[in-house]
Amino acid sequence: MAFVDQVKINIKAGNGGNGMVAFRREKYVPNGGPAGGDGGKGGSVILKVDEGLRTLMDFRYHRHFKAKNGGNGMIKGMYGRGAENLYVSVPEGTTVSDETTGEVLGDLLHEGDELVVAKGGRGGRGNIHFASPKNPAPEIAENGEPGVEKVLKLELKVLADVGLVGFPSVGKSTLLAAVTSAKPKVAAYHFTTLVPNLGMVRLDDGRDFVMADLPGLIEGASQGVGLGIQFLRHVERTRVLLHLIDMSGFDGRDAYDDFIKINQELKQYDESLLDRSQIVVASKMDLPTAAENLQTFKKKMKKQQILTVQPEILEISSVTRQGLQELLIKTVTLLDKTPVFPTLAQRVQTTEGKMYQFDGDKQSDFEITREPDATWVLSGDKLERLFKMTNFEHEESIMRFARQLRGMGVDDALRARGAKAGDHVRIGKFTFEFVD
Ligand SMILES: Nc1nc2c(ncn2[C@@H]2O[C@H](COP(=O)(O)OP(=O)(O)OP(=O)(O)O)[C@@H](O)[C@H]2O)c(=O)[nH]1
């Protein structure tokens, strides 16, 4: 499930220019005929896909878009200037609807796609058009047509790459604000953040990723306490977790306790979340007690066993900006190593007896052997544990298993060893067919 990034914007197309009332004035010609030109067309508002955008963030601070009006008609039958259209850039995958009527106006899916959302007004006709034998010198001209005005709703499903998790008030929103142009609400009370905020982190080397600031988790979140479960669902779709832990100790909590509790919530929601790449971010390191608390925390962390791999611990202060650059670089490096989730098309072939297709990176925490009858056999503690946790009756569970396998690089490894579509692959007591 993706975050739905959603904004409302006001748009207005340009008015058409007014037609002119004018008469020819020539030497020696009294009472020249009508000569007022037409007004020019107003500019239209056109939404256009820009591949460089990945969120609707920019619209939070720029909501009004108005195209220019057409020029008025002029003397000597000259037309008013037509106004240029106003192009508004949106990310790929934006759905556009009319907020007032609810009508869906269109989907902008691919680079270069355009959608005219408000047509510019037609220019009014000048008095040149109104002459008749009865009225050879008309004093009338049309006004330009007003440009269309609308409130639009833009919606985009965003898969965040990185999720910020942690107890309330540990500084998640503050971090998001420090490293992106997002302006989430920050306050000294718990549950300040009620809906996920998204921001785009851009590194100097051109790499970028979408970061989601999630509402604070608390004990029992996986059972629905606090704002829990909805947000755990978001967490499920992020590839890297930044687990923020407040090192100040000001709230009387223990950092190691926090670390364990949050991970227990993740585990209860979905055990495989514990295998998700996680960086522990020691936050508020500018506060006086933080350094000492961090020492104690690091000692305790040596014996942590809840996560399968020992997480890296990075120190930051969003206030002094200490450690932020390093955190971003480490995050992007980890992201580069973490596979993208399978799209629907890559999903499950059948709910039983098939291997799934996905691409992953290479790790070798499993072993591949081959039986005399050519069946590939996968083994390894982690694989078998994953396998046991999977309920092959449930698609969700199979998906999770498939993601894990892909994350471990299983199918790449099989391919590298020469496995072909249709080969049999055995894990535990089940045999699958390899789908290439
Ligand atoms: N000294 C110091 N204070 C910080 C730092 N980061 C955040 N804070 C403060 O901690 C408080 C909580 O910050 P938020 O960013 O709102 O915390 P949050 O984790 O988003 O909280 P919820 O949205 O309630 O889950 C605010 O008063 C911040 O100013 C930091 O690096 N140093």
Ligand SMILES: [Mg+2]
């Ligand atoms: Mg917050």
